[in-house]
Amino acid sequence: MLGATPHAQRVDPNPDPGQRDGVTGRDGRAVGLCWHGDPCVPSHLSHGLMHEVSRTSAVPTLSTFRTTRVTPLRTYQSAYQGAGELLDFSLADAMNQEFLQTRTNEKVELQELNDRFANYIEKVRFLEQQNALMVAEVNRLRGKEPTRVAEMYEEELRELRRQVDALTGQRARVEVERDNLLDDLQKLKQRLQEEIQLKEEAENNLAAFRADVDAATLARIDLERRIESLQEEIAFLKKVHEEEIRELQAQLQEQHIQVEMDISKPDLTAALRDIRAQYESIAAKNIAEAEEWYKSKVSDLTQAANKNNDALRQAKQEMLEYRHQIQSYTCEIDALKGTNDSLMRQMREMEERFAGEAGGYQDTIARLEEEIRHLKDEMARHLREYQDLLNVKMALDVEIATYRKLLEGEENRISIPMHQTFASALNFRETSPDQRGSEVHTKKTVMIKTIETRDGEVVSEATQQQHEVL
Template sequence: MSSIAYDPYFPSSSHKRRVMLRSGGYGDSAGGMASRSVYSSHSAPLSYHGSSRLHYPTYSRSSSMLLSTPRSAAAAELDISQAVQVSTEFKAVRTQEKAQLQELNDRFASFIERVHELEQQNKVLDAELLILRQRHGEPSHLRSLYEHEIRQLRAAVEEARDEKQAAQNHRDQMEEVLQSLQGRYEEEVVSREEVEGQLMDARKGADEAALGRAELEKRTETLLDELAFLKRLHEGEIAELQAQVQYNAQVSVEMEVAKPDLSSALRDIRVQYEKLAHRNLQSAEEWFRSKVSVMTEGTARNTDNIRNAKEDAGEYRRLIQTRNQEIEACRDRNQSLENQLQEVEEEQSAEIAALQESIGQLEDELRTTKNEMAQYLKDYQDLLNVKMALDIEIAAYRKLLEGEENRFSAVGPGTMSSVYSQSLCVAPSRNRPMFSMQSSLTSGAPYLRMYSSSFSSADEIIAASQAQPAESSPQEEEEEEGEKGDEEAKEEDVEEEKKAEGQYCPEFKLMCFQKKLMKVLRCQVPYLQRISTNHTVSTYR
């Protein structure tokens, strides 16, 4: 009995493969050998058995025994037609298998080329990594040099800051001294103004005293003139009185004896006037002397005050000049210190800017180096993922080749019978996509399940690398497909000729293909070990 099974090693949904299975004898006691062919599709599940199938009679040992008995011509023709039909179908199946093997050979050759290309890229990256390591060799030594240089620069910056702080403290002290000198100067200015006010008051007092003295002198002169005038007037009156008395005495007649004596009266009056004038003169002289003594004392006192004020003013003037000179010296010193401080600040700022620029350059170089190393590690990881994905696909092809080898070793050349499916037997697609990790994992191989959780990103990388050239040049793919179709048609003709000559041997081709695959795998084993070791070392670092 025949059945349809689905081959999980073919990802195309429209591709059906003829699988040859060995079975025991059917219906006879001799246990003859029979074969069955099954067309399977990868799109349907393994447990699906279609109901629309055509069953062809299988040729067992009993049927071969019937051929030896005498039969009619119609039965012989029917058997011949069935044999021709079976041979035609077997030829079509072998042609299809040939096309599949050619496609697998092409894909395997492309995989080998891709592996060689990746090996070359890996060698180039290893060389670049070696050059970078040689260029940036001994990073700890460079780091120690950088740290030593940075420590020196920081020490210089700290020293400059200390000098700046000392200069600022000295400037603050000088500012305090200047402020104290300015306070003393202001006090001296105020005291000078006070002394000048006192001097002005003394000058005003001296002027007033001089004016008073002049007035007193004028009044004294006036009094002296008045006294002289009164003396003259008094003398004139006395002279007149004397002349009158003399005249009266000459012209008078005898007078009565009881009349008073005029001469004695005049003498008394003259004595009284002389006493009065003498008293007035004494009082005037005393008043004048008192006034003159008061003014002389005031003048002397004012003169002493003026002299003392002048001396004080001269002393203050000298002190002010001294303070002005000290202030000018302090100003010059402060200006020189400010200039020195400004120069030191400019030098320190320039040094700090240079140090910051050098530090920034070192940090940029370090950041660039880290980015380059990260990029190299990323590229290395991507290549490693792609490599592992290719190794997984190679393992899948190896499982496929082992299955093909087992199938061809199990199939006998003279005991084949065919069972065909009623569904469409379309020829395998020429531009069938490459095996991805997902299709390899669904094949049920335990070797692929081990890597299902580790290399999911490699599938995406391969799919992206396949999709990019497919989108960039669709016309070139169509032209290449047409050329491949022509080449395959020519190869089919050559294969038919070889088959006609008896030189067609698919088992030999499978053996050669398996030898090539094993050789490539043996070449890749040390490379994968070296990559895994480098990856472990880089991850540890």
């Protein structure tokens, strides 16, 4: 356990061994006492130091260290009769008793400070352990968890992208097949239009042929009627000729009778024979001409009718062929329409299914990206916590080093011999009133550490120190 003696010497965090033994102030005058050879840490200095440690620990990114120069605990004006006068031993005994009492009180206070310092050390160790745990946790999260999760999500994203690419290729093939079928359908429609035009032309030709056939039929009927009239005329002429012949024969018979009765009359038989021969030749000629004309007309009409019949038969045959082609094309068009409808329905179903799957994939990708963003935010939060703990650790390390230097300085200084301390007490002079005032000098060190993170990763890190003397 450390002892304590009153003193008012200014504490230097880095004491010089050549100046530790002095007890003078800034102006060279005596400003305090130090009795015995025990190590001493003033109560007000220890209390101020612990106050500064606790106050500095509350700020993780800013470490402030103060080294305070303090005034004497008390002055002993009654111990002096003038400057440079020596004290008697009775007064020294009284002062010694008072110093012993003060020393006892300061020992108790220093014990409390030591207990607090031990608790502080335990707290520092606990924080270091927590810091190590947090560092291990951050390293584990940084090295394992995000990588594994990212690899898993990236593999799932790659699988989803492959499925989307396969579906896109399948959709492109279906669209190409649809376009080919549409082209075939357009070609078939064009062929159907051409066949319809050919059918219309055939029907027009058939109508024209029918008009020709009707005209030929009318001409044939007219010719038949004329033939009948000619035949009737020929029959009538035959009857007339026969009547004339009979009349002539009757006349010839009568004339023959008259010739027999009258031989002196001229012979009319030769004349009648000539007349008959002339009439017969004329009738035969007329009959031959009529038959010839009738045969020629009948032959012409027969040829025209045969020709029209051939054309009509050919037109009917072509019309039947066109009808068969139209029926086959109609059946083919109906089949293609059914195929096109089924393909369009399949395409719509595939588009709807692809749209639903794409929406599901987009939702999955958005969810995975949201999880990745959440993991990055959590990793950034862990990094910030780690950085805060690291800043706290650095501040505590600096404060511990400073406090260790203060303790080492005090331990080195308590090795002053007892007689030197007592002699310095005898040579103690009264401090001037203006020097007994409270003097406080503060040295503040500000450490600013800037860490820039982006998407949970440390991008840059900078440290800046500022020294101020208050």
